[in-house]
Amino acid sequence: MGDALLWHRLQFAFTAVYHYVFPQLTMGLAPVIVFLRWRREDRLADFLTRVFAINFAFGVVTGFPMEFQFGTNWAGLARYAGDVIGQTLAMEGMFAFFLESIFLGVLLWSKPSPRQKLFASAALWAGSWLSAYFILATHAFTEHPQGFVKNGDKLQLDSLADLLLSRWAWTEVAHTLVAALVTGAFVLAAMGAYYTLSRKHEDVAKRLLAIGTTLGLAASLAVAFPTGDQQAKLVAHHQEPALAAMEGRFESGQMAGITLIGQPNVPQRRLDNPIRVPGALSFLAYGTFHGDVRGLSAFPEDEWPQNIELLYYAFHLMAGIGTLMIGIMSLAVLQRFRKKLEVLDARGTRPLLWALMLAFPLPYIANTAGWITAELGRQPWVIYGVLRTRDASSTNVHSGDVLFTLIGFCGLYLMLGLLFVFLIGREVMRGPVEVEGHG
Amino acid sequence: MVELWYALAAFAIAAYVVLDGYDLGAGILHLFVAKSDADRRAVISAIGPYWDGNEVWLLAIAGALFVGFPSVLAAAFSGMYLAMFMVVWSLALRGISIEMRGQSHDELWRAFWDFVFAVSSGVLVVLLAVALGNVLRGFPLEHGAVVLPLFTDFTPSPPTGLVDWYTLAVALFAIAALARHAALWLSWKSAGDLRARCARVANYSGPIVVVSWVGAWAASLVVAHVAMRPLSFAFAVIAFGSLAASFVFARRERFLAAFSASSAFLASVIFGIASATFPTLLRSIDGKDSMDAYAAAASPHALAVGSIWYVAGVIAVIVAFARQYRDVEKS
Numbered sequence: 001m002g003d004a005l006l007w008h009r010l011q012f013a014f015t016a017v018y019h020y021v022f023p024q025l026t027m028g029l030a031p032v033i034v035f036l037r038w039r040r041e042d043r044l045a046d047f048l049t050r051v052f053a054i055n056f057a058f059g060v061v062t063g064f065p066m067e068f069q070f071g072t073n074w075a076g077l078a079r080y081a082g083d084v085i086g087q088t089l090a091m092e093g094m095f096a097f098f099l100e101s102i103f104l105g106v107l108l109w110s111k112p113s114p115r116q117k118l119f120a121s122a123a124l125w126a127g128s129w130l131s132a133y134f135i136l137a138t139h140a141f142t143e144h145p146q147g148f149v150k151n152g153d154k155l156q157l158d159s160l161a162d163l164l165l166s167r168w169a170w171t172e173v174a175h176t177l178v179a180a181l182v183t184g185a186f187v188l189a190a191m192g193a194y195y196t197l198s199r200k201h202e203d204v205a206k207r208l209l210a211i212g213t214t215l216g217l218a219a220s221l222a223v224a225f226p227t228g229d230q231q232a233k234l235v236a237h238h239q240e241p242a243l244a245a246m247e248g249r250f251e252s253g254q255m256a257g258i259t260l261i262g263q264p265n266v267p268q269r270r271l272d273n274p275i276r277v278p279g280a281l282s283f284l285a286y287g288t289f290h291g292d293v294r295g296l297s298a299f300p301e302d303e304w305p306q307n308i309e310l311l312y313y314a315f316h317l318m319a320g321i322g323t324l325m326i327g328i329m330s331l332a333v334l335q336r337f338r339k340k341l342e343v344l345d346a347r348g349t350r351p352l353l354w355a356l357m358l359a360f361p362l363p364y365i366a367n368t369a370g371w372i373t374a375e376l377g378r379q380p381w382v383i384y385g386v387l388r389t390r391d392a393s394s395t396n397v398h399s400g401d402v403l404f405t406l407i408g409f410c411g412l413y414l415m416l417g418l419l420f421v422f423l424i425g426r427e428v429m430r431g432p433v434e435v436e437g438h439g
Numbered sequence: 440m441v442e443l444w445y446a447l448a449a450f451a452i453a454a455y456v457v458l459d460g461y462d463l464g465a466g467i468l469h470l471f472v473a474k475s476d477a478d479r480r481a482v483i484s485a486i487g488p489y490w491d492g493n494e495v496w497l498l499a500i501a502g503a504l505f506v507g508f509p510s511v512l513a514a515a516f517s518g519m520y521l522a523m524f525m526v527v528w529s530l531a532l533r534g535i536s537i538e539m540r541g542q543s544h545d546e547l548w549r550a551f552w553d554f555v556f557a558v559s560s561g562v563l564v565v566l567l568a569v570a571l572g573n574v575l576r577g578f579p580l581e582h583g584a585v586v587l588p589l590f591t592d593f594t595p596s597p598p599t600g601l602v603d604w605y606t607l608a609v610a611l612f613a614i615a616a617l618a619r620h621a622a623l624w625l626s627w628k629s630a631g632d633l634r635a636r637c638a639r640v641a642n643y644s645g646p647i648v649v650v651s652w653v654g655a656w657a658a659s660l661v662v663a664h665v666a667m668r669p670l671s672f673a674f675a676v677i678a679f680g681s682l683a684a685s686f687v688f689a690r691r692e693r694f695l696a697a698f699s700a701s702s703a704f705l706a707s708v709i710f711g712i713a714s715a716t717f718p719t720l721l722r723s724i725d726g727k728d729s730m731d732a733y734a735a736a737a738s739p740h741a742l743a744v745g746s747i748w749y750v751a752g753v754i755a756v757i758v759a760f761a762r763q764y765r766d767v768e769k770s
Contacts, residue, residue: 068501068526072516078516082505086737094499156737156741396584397517412532419539
């Protein structure tokens with residue numbers, strides 16, 4: 001059963017990454033839908049609710065396996081830390097999932113009045129963000145555990161407040177939710193650009209572009225500063241080896257530079273072909289150019305993240321795409337102020353609209369790369385400094401069983417993905433028109 | 440506190456069986472009672488607003504185990520590894536099939552999703568009942584971990600697999616009881632030919648429910664050493680009474696009353712089992728190393744903190760459900 005751990009990890013990584021395609025749009029669209037209902041723009045809100053509902057359904061069916069895997073694949077973790085993480089994971093199931101499923105039922109299966117629709121949409125917003133909060137509080141505990149005591153071979157809950165209100169949890173919640181708003185904004189802008197370019201639903205297209213670009217610029221900026229900056233400072237203070245690996249930094253010292261590009265060469269313990277901004281990393285991490293940022297060589301190798309290359313590239317992909325997204329949205333907002341974004345005949349409008357239409361995968365890639373950074377950076381721990389990943393998996397499950405279920409998930413999720421693309425594509429093609437109810 | 444969490448877990452299971460039971464049962468009956476597209480749409484509409492909310496109780500079961508008895512969750516879920524993933528995949532296919540069906544008017548598209556809905560519902564009921572059967576009979580437990588193949592030689596004597604004649608007997612009872620449960624719900628919710636067919640199913644399946652129940656019970660007494668206590672005896676009497684009442688109401692075509700009586704029957708079966716096996720949560724098949732509620736419970740502080748928000752959550756879910764049922768009735 002030697003390689004079972006690898007399959008356990010791959011299955012969790014695959015199902016988690018796949019799952020997160022859906023909730024990031026759900027969480028990004030929910031507040032926009034509430035805003036539109038409040039402004040009485042119900043036709044557009046109804047259309048976005050249909051997109052939301054498809055996303056939500058796929059989010060639910062891919063979310064169930066995540067909760068189950070804590071028992072099936074990570075029995076070691078459940079046994080060791082269930083006293084603590086059981087609380088937040090169960091809260092998610094009880095409160096958040098229940099709010100969402102009940103009020104989506106109201107929106108889809110009954111004929112609600114505009115007031116009821118506003119109320120149900122607000123409950124869905126609360127539910128989706130609350131869901132994120134409980135999951136992220138659990139995740140924050142694994143990154144920077146607090147609110148527990150060790151008792152023999154188990155952890156015990158010491159303070160639920162410390163678990164729910166840790167600084168890491170709040171920072172992570174802010175960073176993740178703002179990043180979800182970026183996804184929502186880019187999808188709205190892409191739909192607006194598509195309708196404008198194909199000269200359909202022109203009034204709605206204007207609204208989509210206006211909301212998408214305004215929210216898109218604000219959220220893209222906020223995802224970098226202050227939320228991303230704060231998140232990076234936490235990593236610098238509490239997970240020094242992770243920061244060093246993210247930056248491909250092997251030697252310690254002051255005036256540490258930020259690597260713009262370069263290739264980590266782990267066997268030789270150096271970064272090949274780097275281009276650096278001198279001093280920037282010291283300043284960003286510790287607020288002074290004289291901050292001493294320790295490199296990986298300062299730590300024993302069994303505390304290094306195990307896949308330094310992937311961690312490094314994931315982090316740089318996230319940061320690079322983040323910068324690109326700020327650039328695209330700045331240009332779009334500028335053109336909108338010059339009244340050139342929605343006018344197809346103006347110079348430079350078409351290429352920009354094409355860029356907006358095709359840019360919607362960027363936030364998905366950045367979100368995924370961000371999660372890979374967080375998860376790989378924590379290794380080799382499943383609970384940082386407390387429990388190693390190799391001690392967390394189910395030892396009574398054979399590697400062949402895990403490989404079998406991993407392949408099963410690949411097949412099932414391929415089918416789900418095709419269905420999703422078909423349904424969302426059809427919904428977007430049809431656009432904001434009156435459609436018959438369910439059933 | 441430990442007793443409270445045991446009771447909460449039992450309550451969540453009972454609520455899940457009663458509530459998701461009728462929409463799972465509707466899936467089993469779907470292809471048999473609903474012949475035309477209009478019929479099938481009526482079946483889906485009768486459960487559409489609720490099934491998602493009903494599944495909250497499945498999370499409530501997992502939540503009660505995770506908060507109250509984390510080591511039991513770890514042992515049971517990892518010990519039934521392949522079966523758990525079949526449950527997960529069936530849940531996914533079932534959820535998708537309900538949502539997909541109405542997305543196109545194409546006949547084959549709808550027929551395909553009707554089929555997926557029916558099969559995944561049936562598989563779910565069988566697997567969950569098989570899990571219950573294994574909990575009653577006991578697991579090969581060693582140091583809090585289970586190694587259990589999916590099947591061995593299909594005999595209920597050790598070494599056992601997850602699936603064998605005893606656990607399949609429990610599954611047969613579950614299929615019959617939930618199909619009848621759903622037939623009553625659909626009889627109440629529908630009209631015309633569909634209602635007549637559902638009512639017929641409800642009446643004809645009655646004897647099968649009784650026979651399979653008594654059979655599974657007798658097998659449990661032999662195979663699973665389930666002790667009869669005064670409390671579990673009381674629940675058994677209530678179960679008998681409500682099942683009989685459900686037959687009478689169904690004959691008189693008072694389907695809401697019959698459905699309520701069927702709910703009481705299912706709930707008292709679960710409570711009867713829970714009171715008979717207390718405090719054992721995971722029984723070891725050789726009697727040693729069993730995991731009981733007191734040893735497996737989370738720390739007192741976690742139980743106390745958890746009980747506050749869990750009970751509040753259960754009350755909130757019940758209130759919201761009641762409101763939703765009322766609202767849908769009105770519209």
